[in-house]
Amino acid sequence: MRVLVVGGGVGGLGLAQGLRRRGVDVTVFERDAGPRARRQGYRLHLDTRATSALRSCLSPALFARLPSITGTPSRRVTVLTPQLKTLHTVEITDPDSTSVDRGALRSLLLAGLDGTVHFGSAFERYASLPGNRIRVHLTDGSHADGDVLVGADGIGSRVRAQYLPDARLIDVGTHCIYGRTPLEGVRSSVPPPLWDGFCPVTDRRRLGLALGLVRSAAVEDYVMWCLSARAGVLGPDLESLSPAALHALVAARLASWHPNLRHLIAEATVAETFALSVRSSVPCPRWTPTRVTLLGDAIHAMAPSQGSGANLALLDAARLCEALTCPGDLIPAIGAYETHMTATGFAAVRASLKASRPSLLGRLPTRR
Template sequence: MPGIPLQVVIVGGGLGGLCAAQGLRAAGIDVIVYERDPSLDHRPQGYRIHLDSRGAGALRECVPARLYELFTATSGQPSRRVTIVDERLRELHAVEFDGVTADGDPASFSASVDRMTLRRILLAGLEDVVRFGAEFTRYEPEGRRVRAWFADGTSAGCDLLVGADGAGSRVRRQMLPHARIKDMGTRCVYGKTPLTDAVAELLPPRLAEGFMSVRAGRLGLALGLMRPREDPARAAARLWPGLDPHWRGDYVMWSLAVPAALLPGSDAELSFHGAGHLHRFVAERVTGWHPALVRLIEAADVDQTSYVPIRSSVPVAPWEPSAVTVLGDAIHAMSPAQGSGANCALLDAALLCRTISAAIASGGPLTAAIGEYERRMTEYGFAAVRASEQAASSFGGGPLGRILKWVGRLSP
């Protein structure tokens, strides 16, 4: 393959797809990203996420040094404690830990990040190769190459097609029609409360030290403070002038995990009724809880309320590698119970870039490189799926599963 330009098409402009595009471009490989949404912030896609050494290491491997520095500068302080309380804010369990950082060392990185800020960082420098409003429909093999088709009738030929299009991946459905994604029977309603002075006075002091989970029967409310180490706009001006991180101030992310049967309608009905309907549902669920929690939900930015059905991939046996592959939720969607989804997607992106680059350097066949990537990716990806399922089921699907690895078995 030396001297032969390689063309890669990525379907999906989420964290994994953009990270892969950064890494491929850095390796001198032609890449184009096709994203179905008309813009980066077209719809709510979550707020505060946790990245660890897997995600940080992948980012440092794929993005320019200044973008990696911008990522660490805009991350939150590392968590020092995980606290579990009841609905009256009485502490039930806690664990303290150290040895993690939010500085530039990916080996010990562990911190919260704002998903939209990170996505804009990953888009930096790729503006000319990301096509928004491009809905992928199918692909067709063309000898050793493949052609991707889109809803507007246009197409793009490439040497490698990468499906980074999430749990509902159309690439995966065509490539692995037998691969299934199961509904875990749980829904997470996400919300965002701006951190005003009045809201700051409501917060339990322990929340400043790290993740907090509220246990209330079959419900679980996760709370996470998002306060960057450096103002994202100022950090961007210093490290990547012209980048707008779209930062609108510190906030508390909250997520109510609830059995689907308790929600006021089907998934289609909830989508139709919108954010206000979801916010009212959460406000009603916390009635009678500690007044600080009630007011925290009342003070939320209602329009930012959204929900996500919790789904999990069913692991599949190895398949024959080809000029089409997948990464992230497109192949190993998982419960958020252990905070591995975004980390695994970024890990996939770095592994894919590294494997392809090695094949180009050695002159080896692309298909063999893709096979090696898929072997390693499915090994750790499906292991993370199983671990996340176990953590979620251990606590009824609530957010408490996320801290399984820290606190072990919880008493009732």
Template structure:
């Protein structure tokens, strides 16, 4: 399809929305990008990008601006709650020929994507109505303005407004975890991705470079505590390894319940969902950003190659379904290990854990 004549709206200016806007611009489209939230500094958290995310960033021609950011991660190391080794995964071997694994502040990746998407986002623009027309989509915003588009892309996260307005699905369902995220400065020295596994809970520390550590912790549950920092210290105060030093240095933590989105279809008429709006999972495999970046690459290719919007959406979903289904199923597999008592789980991980955890990414090593 001819890019410049297609009117496209991308709803959501997070990683998924900006990646889609970038990919579309690369093949000749000029999408509008809206975000219901005002322009503001992002939450100060980190992000771990596996090798398939690096591959997608190369396809988006954004590898060079990302390369100086954060820190390359070579190994994943797993320990029990006391800090005794369980297993490790050689990430350089796992993702050989695909891309390096990198940890960086989320805000830094967001800035790269924003620049790559052209920098123009209409903030404070909340979609209030979507009308599916025979060959277009009517969109009304909360401020009363309206416009008509040839394609509307909902990249507005697991609690997607577009999904609800287009009758593609209801609210997400709880994934059964409460997660805590924060960045520590001046904490203990940690050189690799380091996870301590307890009983239905875990604590992850990842170096971001420049003396910063990203910490992620979770526990079984669906309700965020009123005082997340106190809860973190209660849950993990007895853990070993770097955890005591991280807890001592941690000043602020962001807490939320994890969501899962599983839909029978991702599009209706000329409305399409991408990223977490279509296929959110718990962050156990660190694939949320990677899947969003892959979505962007494949959608742009499908729109460029197809003779119609409808054909492009069919082609896009048929390519993306197997990989997002794999991530969902492997995420559930790994999460089920939380319910296994450490006395049974830990001997298994000491013998086969590296192979088991590496296998969870097998399909994702394959080309898009």
């Protein structure tokens, strides 16, 4: 069996690792020109879902490297006011709850996959061939044939667009500006609860500032921050603004906030500031399983409010790997994977929307 995976992100690489480990021929087509062609974003929260999936997909030697890239355990979430008073605290009971730099995680997931991952290979479309084969056409005019096609190509998935053209995304109506600040120059300004976990800061009206630390041997320690607000509150066309303009906007919006928070923003690596508007998948009805399937954001993208997306992409990868390598018929195994994957993934989509924009829940179809 040859498995073709479109997308070398968290989920696609996890799946490739798992399949390779079990001796399956797998090829990953990744649109980026190389592993460092594009910034991979910043801190990801990982929990027991990711840890168990990585244990299943990675070789024992690679899995043993995980602690060297993850940070200290996240023990609690502490919600603060703009003047750094504690509003409330939620204890985290998951012993695996931690953080990781996205680029460091991707490097770990790429280890040993030379020859398996084809960079600069953007998927265009697929076609069914006689004999249950599938042909993947790339935008450079080349093609590859295999027995199973996995769309792991993220929120804008072209595989999903062709396979499930009725599956939709909605704009959640939340805009975020992300940035990061090297920890070294701002240690004394770090709110004490941040050393133990994640800190959302809220003015309880219009603005939220999420703060998270990344401390590991893999990268320079830093504070990740994200200012979020309803669309329009931070101004129009945020995504067209330069990093410097976005950074200045955050600094201006926080002008009356605690001096320590202003210092965290002032010392940021300005060029690494970016904006995004949050989108979410709309759960779609179950489809008849075939040799084409999907994982991660390609089918259940969600608002980042609960830090679940990467955890679920890895969980999907581990479950799909088991389905593709278990004895028995392939299509029922893919169908069983999809039943689990959509149940877990769409529940997380609903939970993330409930946490960030409950008013939009009514726009999702009712649970079946």
